[in-house]
Amino acid sequence: MRKILTLFISIFILTACGGNQIKKDNQKQEQKNVILVIADGTGPNLMGYLMEYARLAPNSPYKDRKSNLEKMFSMGKNGIVFNYTDSTIVTDSAAAATQFATGIKTYPEALGVNADGKKVNSVLYKAKQKGYATGVLTDVYVLDATPAAFYAHQANRKMRDGIIEDMTITQPDIVLGGGLDYFVSETDLENKKYADILARVPYIAEFKPQAEQDDNLAKVINNGYKLAFTKQEMNSLNEGKILGLFAPVYLPPYPPADWQGPTLLDMTKKAISDLSKNDKGFFLLVEAGFIDWVAHENAPQTVLRELLEFDETLAYIKKFADKSKNTLVIVTADHDTGGFGMAYYKPTKESKNDYNAFEKFNKLDSGKSFVYEVEQKYKALPKSEQNSDTIKKMFKEDFGYQENLDFLNGINDFKKAFKTYWEKQGIFWATKKHTNAPLFVVFYGDNAGIKDNVFHNTDLFKIMNNYLNK
Ligand SMILES: [Zn+2]
Incomplete structure (x- = not known):
């Protein structure tokens, strides 16, 4: 008898719990x-x-x-x-x-x-x-x-x-x-x-x-x-x-x-x-x-x-x-x-695996500055200091571009220098x-x-x- 009672209670508990579960799921359904x-x-x-x-x-x-x-x-x-x-x-x-x-x-x-x-x-x-x-x-x-x-x-x-x-x-x-x-x-x-x-x-x-x-x-x-x-x-x-x-x-x-x-x-x-x-x-x-x-x-x-x-x-x-x-x-x-866009170029022996470019883009994010803010800083300088030497220095310090930047020599416009830099990496923007x-x-x-x-x-x-x- 006791066994049967235990069984009944167990079934009751199981059913009750199951019912609750269903109710809960229905609420979630809604x-x-x-x-x-x-x-x-x-x-x-x-x-x-x-x-x-x-x-x-x-x-x-x-x-x-x-x-x-x-x-x-x-x-x-x-x-x-x-x-x-x-x-x-x-x-x-x-x-x-x-x-x-x-x-x-x-x-x-x-x-x-x-x-x-x-x-x-x-x-x-x-x-x-x-x-x-x-x-x-x-x-x-x-x-x-x-x-x-x-x-x-x-x-x-x-x-x-x-x-x-x-x-x-x-x-x-x-x-x-x-x-x-x-x-x-x-x-x-x-x-x-x-x-x-x-x-x-x-x-x-x-x-x-x-x-x-x-x-x-x-x-x-x-x-x-x-x-x-x-x-x-x-x-x-x-x-x-x-x-x-x-x-x-x-x-x-x-x-x-x-x-x-x-x-x-x-x-x-x-x-x-x-x-x-x-x-x-x-x-x-x-x-x-x-x-x-x-x-x-x-x-x-x-x-x-x-x-x-x-x-x-x-x-x-x-x-x-x-x-x-x-x-x-x-x-x-x-x-x-x-x-x-990234532009196609014919791979040479040295550049066979250009997937490295992705690593380079990542590395070129020095984690320090947002371009707009650096450009504003540049524009706030006296005209006499707005030259490619300053730009090169800022690119190194604020953006972490550590390579030789002499290809930017003679560019005094910040935006143009930035564009030139990235086009050299194969990255182009239409506008x-x-x-x-x-x-x-x-x-x-x-x-x-x-x-x-x-x-x-x-x-x-x-x-x-x-x-x-x-
Ligand atoms: Zn927008």
């Missing part, structure tokens, strides 16, 4: 997430640069020689994306982001408005209305075009005070990146309005107030945002809305030794961990924005560094999607920047601007609903919105 990853300025040639580096560099950091981007391409559904605007072949980030955020074509520089200047609502806005948690994060500034197109409506991307106002209306749960400079005006600073808050800012020496209006920071605080200026502050905030401002404008590609801010990966981890607490699920935009900035500088070594940081973040997102089963991840770019190149896209995770392979960027809105409404 949770749906969209993660949109935008590698800003990263045309197919730059995505190729990352994947070829992973495959071919003699000391590739990837043991299996596959970047996470390549792994996602090989397991996901892939396609190409056209990104022309309402009126132009080539786009800027604002029109591109408005188009994939809202599904409506618009004009360059526009944020969250259509071609007639009328407000259009984004997938983030619609997701929030439906009860999803929402977030945007970037390694440039939180008011920059890509994140702002998801929460703001302004005729021009430069209307930063208006963008902040819009942030307080749309209220994404999580906003992470740089840009404290645009939240504080000179008058705010003179009136010591935020003395207590600014005392917490570790990068205060580099901070320059640039807001045109006063009280921007007060506005976000009054709307319930808690501020984080360091990685530690960010991770300690567990409730309510978070605005992370980790740098004056952009997160440094070469962080100083005393850097206390997060990386793109740190921000992504925090956002996913917080947003996934919501029963319904979430929408998250992750922007690797600095790739575009350094592609504008035609700086291949910093581009590579930024691509690797983007790819490190993809590894985490991929893992999350593999576990969750109800997450659609879209990885693409908004436009190509620079028209990057310092954006190009027309159609883009790669990969749909990873819960991608069963994707039927096409050729898209316009407005289609991405429909795919994300349909997924969250399913």
Whole structure:
């Protein structure tokens, strides 16, 4: 009898536990997430640069020689994306982001408005209305075009005070990146309005107030945002809305030794961990924005560094999607920047294995300076000191180019010297601007609903919105 009773109890416990398990899984089934990853300025040639580096560099950091981007391409559904605007072949980030955020074509520089200047609502806005948690994060500034197109409506991307106002209306749960400079005006600073808050800012020496209006920071605080200026502050905030401002404008590609801010990966981890607490699920935009900035500088070594940081973040997102089963991840770019390319040359006996070039590009990243900053330093020198000797010295000290640089003799223009240097390494750029190149896209995770392979960027809105409404 006792044995039978034990058996009954055991069966009861097993069934009860099993039932709970099923209930739990069902709850998870109902949770749906969209993660949109935008590698800003990263045309197919730059995505190729990352994947070829992973495959071919003699000391590739990837043991299996596959970047996470390549792994996602090989397991996901892939396609190409056209990104022309309402009126132009080539786009800027604002029109591109408005188009994939809202599904409506618009004009360059526009944020969250259509071609007639009328407000259009984004997938983030619609997701929030439906009860999803929402977030945007970037390694440039939180008011920059890509994140702002998801929460703001302004005729021009430069209307930063208006963008902040819009942030307080749309209220994404999580906003992470740089840009404290645009939240504080000179008058705010003179009136010591935020003395207590600014005392917490570790990068205060580099901070320059640039807001045109006063009280921007007060506005976000009054709307319930808690501020984080360091990685530690960010991770300690567990409730309510978070605005992370980790740098004056952009997160440094070469962080100083005393850097206390997060990386793109740190921000992504925090956002996913917080947003996934919501029963319904979430929408998250992750922007690797600095790739575009350094592609504008035609700086291949910093581009590579930024691509690797983007790819490190993809590894985490991929893992999350593999576990969750109800997450659609879209990885693409908004436009190509620079028209990057390596040019063919006929190999000689000595140069037979030119895969070493990848190692060289890596080595040529001294980890000290961002080209734009060094160029500004050069331009600030008295005219008499602006010559090729100074340029050669700066290339050695700031970029770590240790070889003989005499081929730069006689070049006094910084940009020209930089271009000449890289062309000698076989690297060419078509322009310092954006190009027309159609883009790669990969749909990873819960991608069963994707039927096409050729898209316009407005289609991405429909795919994300349909997924969250399913
Ligand atoms: Zn750009």
